Amino acid sequence: MSIRLPALPADPEAPFPPGQTALRHPDGLLAIGGDLTPQRLLNAYRHGIFPWYSEDQPILWWCPDPRTVFRSDGVRLSSRFRRWLRHSDWQVRADTAFDGVIDACARMPRAGQRGTWITDEMIEAYRELHELGHAHSIEVFAGDRLVGGLYGVAIGRMFFGESMYSAESGGSKVALGALAQRMREWNWPLLDAQVENDHLLSMGAERWPRARFLATVAELTADSLAAPAGAWTERFGTLGAAELAPAGHD
Template sequence: MPVFTLSKQLSFPPPYLAIKEGLLAVGGDLSPERLLLAYRNGIFPWYSEGEPILWWSPDPRLVLYPDELRISKSLRKVIMKRLFHITFDKAFEAVIQACAEAKRPYGEGTWITDEMKDAYCELHRQGYAHSVEAWRDEKLVGGLYGISIGRAFFGESMFSRVSNASKVAFVTLVKNLRRLKFDLIDCQVKTDHLIRFGAREVPRKLFLGQVGKAIDSS
């Protein structure tokens, strides 16, 4: 299948037309309107500095249902020690900057470009993008950010400067989303880290149906 080139028109091709690796389209922009349309249709941007904007909709999709959260015994002990102070939306720009600076496996550079940071900071100002912060001795030591639409949360990136900081932040987020009756957390692609928390791969068709329901029923 071909990879579609986006025009200025605010639209995306159907996700099922993505190539095997999940790439659906190239180009467009990172306006709030386009980003929100993308997430509502199970599509997200992911590209490196110097590349055009790449839009993805992988099949299968990694999803964590809040009721299926798993916490290891060792992490439970860490949480009980209250080593971190967890907050929401207190330092969004600092969190996304820290995610951009975090070291990636195999020496890969960041995919969070300046253009991406500006776009998500604007979504934060509009009330769609949210951050979770882990503090220790009044220093930001871990956190994550993502997009919230209806009863669906779309995770984007996390970082940790101290062991377990991002894990505690993530668990706190999931528990809060469970309390708020969120249906799902989109984790995008498979990672062993998120599998250990109870995330699992589901067919894209099922995921898209669940996202639509989570957004429409809010």
């Protein structure tokens, strides 16, 4: 049986269909078409919607139920990993290597994860969002070498994660843990992880009913003063990976 989806009009300011109207099979498929202009993308994220499609497909828009999220105080690092971190000299920064992070996420094939879905069109779109100060990268360095990271979009007090990667074991965990720590300090309670996988669930990701997620997104993205557009390099600062594993917290 063919699937009939709402087609987005050419106007990038046009509204999306309500997220609650997304298909059950495949879960969360909401609309087709449109473009990846900054206006369209920011409008999508404000309504809990994200693009996800492969090179040979038109743009597809999703709003799954349940939604995979992290509370910023709920990211878990295992005791073994925290013990390793206490001896690590890795450093975490933001928005100093956005191109390196998104390119690495796109190149790294991983079963069950979205790196291989990052098309050239999406890379260019998120680079433009980054230049406008809405998309951000969290980068993990060993000296001058990038060993892991993640990128996503910030609106209000909400961070919408898009993809993460590790060039060395634990790189993505450190990026996620560092982002969660800064979000706690900024009073940002929620990080969208979109679609579940075992790795995310093992680190504390939760499955939220779509209605709860969309209501929370509407509240958190309304605080426009919480995340003024611009680079996070100074605001995020430099965080030592060892700071994510203070002694006595195993």
